[in-house]
Amino acid sequence: MDAPLLQVEGLTTHLFTDAGTVRAVEGVSLTIGRGEAVALVGESGCGKSMTALSLMRLVRPPGRILGGRVEFEGRNLLDLREEEMRRLRGGDIAMIFQDPMTFLNPLMRVGDQIAEAVRLHQGLDSRAAWRAALAALELVRIPAPDSVIEYYPHQLSGGMRQRVLIAMAISSRPSLLIADEPTTALDVTVQAQIMELLGDIRRELGSAMLLITHDLGLVAEYCDRIYVMYAGQIVEEADVGPLFASPQHPYTRALLKSTLGPDARVDAFESISGQPPDLARPPAGCRFHPRCPEALARCAHDEPPVIRPAAGRQARCWLLAQDAA
Numbered sequence: 313m314d315a316p317l318l319q320v321e322g323l324t325t326h327l328f329t330d331a332g333t334v335r336a337v338e339g340v341s342l343t344i345g346r347g348e349a350v351a352l353v354g355e356s357g358c359g360k361s362m363t364a365l366s367l368m369r370l371v372r373p374p375g376r377i378l379g380g381r382v383e384f385e386g387r388n389l390l391d392l393r394e395e396e397m398r399r400l401r402g403g404d405i406a407m408i409f410q411d412p413m414t415f416l417n418p419l420m421r422v423g424d425q426i427a428e429a430v431r432l433h434q435g436l437d438s439r440a441a442w443r444a445a446l447a448a449l450e451l452v453r454i455p456a457p458d459s460v461i462e463y464y465p466h467q468l469s470g471g472m473r474q475r476v477l478i479a480m481a482i483s484s485r486p487s488l489l490i491a492d493e494p495t496t497a498l499d500v501t502v503q504a505q506i507m508e509l510l511g512d513i514r515r516e517l518g519s520a521m522l523l524i525t526h527d528l529g530l531v532a533e534y535c536d537r538i539y540v541m542y543a544g545q546i547v548e549e550a551d552v553g554p555l556f557a558s559p560q561h562p563y564t565r566a567l568l569k570s571t572l573g574p575d576a577r578v579d580a581f582e583s584i585s586g587q588p589p590d591l592a593r594p595p596a597g598c599r600f601h602p603r604c605p606e607a608l609a610r611c612a613h614d615e616p617p618v619i620r621p622a623a624g625r626q627a628r629c630w631l632l633a634q635d636a637a
Contacts, residue, residue: 315386317488317520318344318367323380325366332592336362336375338544344488349514349521351531351552353567354541355588360524363541364490367522368407369397384488403433406481408510410493412473416465422476423449423461426483433484448479451516452509471502478509485517492524507534528571532556537624540564543589543599548627560619560627562606598630606631 325337336359344350352360365371367382369389382389384405389397401407409415417425426445430436436444442461449457452475465473474494481489491510495503511534514521523535531538531552538555540548540563548561559565569582586603589595595602601611608630619632 314346316343317346317348317385318342318522319381319383320367321381321383323363323366323382324378325362325371325375326378327375329374329592334591335544335594336591337366340380340541340544340546342539342546342549344520344522346487347514347518347520348537349511349523349535351523351525351535351538352541353525353528353531353538355526355584357588357591358541359544359591360541361492364407364492364522364524367490368401368405370401399433402429402481402486403484404486405488405490406484406486407490407492408477408481408494410496412470412477413465415477416473418465421462421464422468426476426480429480430483444483445479448483449476451482451513452476452479454479470498471506474498474506475509478506478513482513482517482519486519489514489519489521490524491521493526494523495525495527495530503530510534528567540567543594544591545599545628547600547629550625554622554625560621560625560632561600561629562604562631563600564627566603598628608634
């Protein structure tokens, strides 16, 4: 079996604030194979984006990565010098952020911004970098790329700006794309176009993708495997089909019940009771137990073990441990 492209073990990132230590990412482990599309899903505030920033070593104070391993093509990224990480970011690993206007310079033409990324990671001269920027815009199917390359971000629609961000990310043909809520604030039609574009680009470049989202519909259509995150921890992992057919963790079951599919009735919608915990003061035992309708007595005080009920599946739950016993 080939070695994974990305192997994360025990990744832990905390934020040290005046209100206390926020345990944003707690012992996260995940694997991404070459060319594979993997989703990281969960409610807002569960630690998905902080996990992505930790993988890229973009955590800023008051946050700090405390431990774990992030092995990319056999190298632990947490051990690299900052200049080595800068070469990797936007080169072998690229990230697509959810808000283009936050990451695009409003005073620079989009062509200059893409070309700058190309020069940084490929060492091309200005003319060659401009040609590479134009090729990247063509790859993301921007109409009239010869004209758009001269535009400023404010002259583009939200969907077009997102395509420009994707063009910047893929300009150096990365091995791994990290897409953090790439369709946020886009209408449904544009969402589908962006996801189809990412899928086509991934196949054309042979890139792997980590999709960070709360939209299970996108996951079902565009991903191979899923990691479910709750309160800073991975609570379940499975291939897409088995997870949707037979979720093992009560939180995953609750997430699926709270998602309306295209044929679902509104009266069949079930919200998850309660609120996600304060990660500065997480509950003892299983972090989901205060909201879990299936909680056992020990869930309130004992940390649940990780159970592997089948090959390629795992869940962190006392109910599974009880069944296994």
